[in-house]
Amino acid sequence: MAETVVNFVLGKLGDMIVKEAQSLGQVGDKVKWVETELTRIKCYLTDADSKRRKGDARAENWLNELRDVAYRIEDATDTFYVEIEDNRQGVEGSSHKHRGFLAKLKRFGHKTTKLPALCKLGTELDDIKKVLEGISKSKVDYDIDPLQERGKGETVLMPLRRATYQDVDETEIVGFDADKNNVCKLLRDTETPRRAVLTIVGPGGLGKTTLAHMVYKSVQADFSFHIMLPVSQQYNPINLLRKMLTKLKGSEPSTQEIGDLISELKDLLSSERYLIILDDVWVIDLWNQYLKHALRA
Incomplete structure (x- = not known):
């Protein structure tokens, strides 16, 4: 169900905003926009899923598009952490050979190593924003209404959390x-x-x-x-x-x-x-x- 994926991704975005609040800069505003827009769209999921269950192909297509962009958001956040971890390890390895500037980078928390990853994340979020705007507008054409009452007995299963490089602990x-x-x-x-x-x-x-x-x-x-x-x-x-x-x-x-x-x-x-x-x-x-x-x- 798309709601499961959206809830999961909203949690990851919230974690990113908290963990990286000091280093995201302007990209942080894009992360918050995506989080806010996903939260708004989430209000329409119950009605969309109800229509899908009744055989509405348009609602099913809308849910599939939302699920796909949610996975794309997850991949973008994971890629960000992959790249900053890779760059961090590269600076640590180099600092053993070259003192001075590279060693200072390590002491300053490797902030500069995040810049390429931030630029890439910002570009990806710009594209994601366009997709989310299209999904938000299309709900009107699909006659999807917000905040319909959830059917009794319906449960939502939380997905397996996909860890990032930064927080992987094999134990x-x-x-x-x-x-x-x-x-x-x-x-x-x-x-x-x-x-x-x-x-x-x-x-x-x-x-x-x-x-x-x-x-x-x-x-x-x-x-x-x-x-x-x-x-x-x-x-x-x-x-x-x-x-x-x-x-x-x-x-x-x-x-x-x-x-x-x-x-x-x-x-x-x-x-x-x-x-x-x-x-x-x-x-x-x-x-x-x-x-x-x-x-x-």
């Missing part, structure tokens, strides 16, 4: 051990000298990001090169390849040509054992058009 996670161990076993299979591709698939909210991060933490030491990057629904292949190379090499590539980036990535990894985890991948074209050539065995 508190239940139900992932078997899956984590299975994936780790496959990744550690040294009898497979060729390139191997593993996928974790499923609907939003299952904990795919959490599982991937647990696997990454467990096996990264077994590989000469290892990175974990978020991709998201709208990605730029050139920027993604440049980011991969930057994190793998420790320096930015000089080229902007996609062919050169693919060649450089292939040359870097061709004789090494490496692990690349890409989180939040929406389309197979990312692999077919770009990565399978760069990561060719």
Whole structure:
């Protein structure tokens, strides 16, 4: 039910506003707008679901659109935490080698490491705002009324919470051990000298990001090169390849040509054992058009 997902996402947005109140800046206003608009739309869910149960296709479509954008909001918040954690670890690693400015970054709470992630989150929230505005307006066309009385005996099940990189504590996670161990076993299979591709698939909210991060933490030491990057629904292949190379090499590539980036990535990894985890991948074209050539065995 869409109400379950909306309640879950509203909780995540509220947590973000509390935890990141001092660092979100203008992006915080966008987070609050999304939270407020979702709260308003939530008032219409009971009537929309009642109409859906009676076979109203328009109401069902409206609920599906709302559910999809709620998952998109969840993915945007998770990606934000993934990126600031990744950047934070990068600064910590660098500060051991370079004192001075980078060390100061650590003392100041790594505020500057959040800037790219904040920009990305702000851009995604701008797009989400447009979708939510469209959903809000369409309720009039679909004749969906607010605050209808909920039917007696109806219950709402709360979903499994999808943890972010920032708050993952493996001692508190239940139900992932078997899956984590299975994936780790496959990744550690040294009898497979060729390139191997593993996928974790499923609907939003299952904990795919959490599982991937647990696997990454467990096996990264077994590989000469290892990175974990978020991709998201709208990605730029050139920027993604440049980011991969930057994190793998420790320096930015000089080229902007996609062919050169693919060649450089292939040359870097061709004789090494490496692990690349890409989180939040929406389309197979990312692999077919770009990565399978760069990561060719």
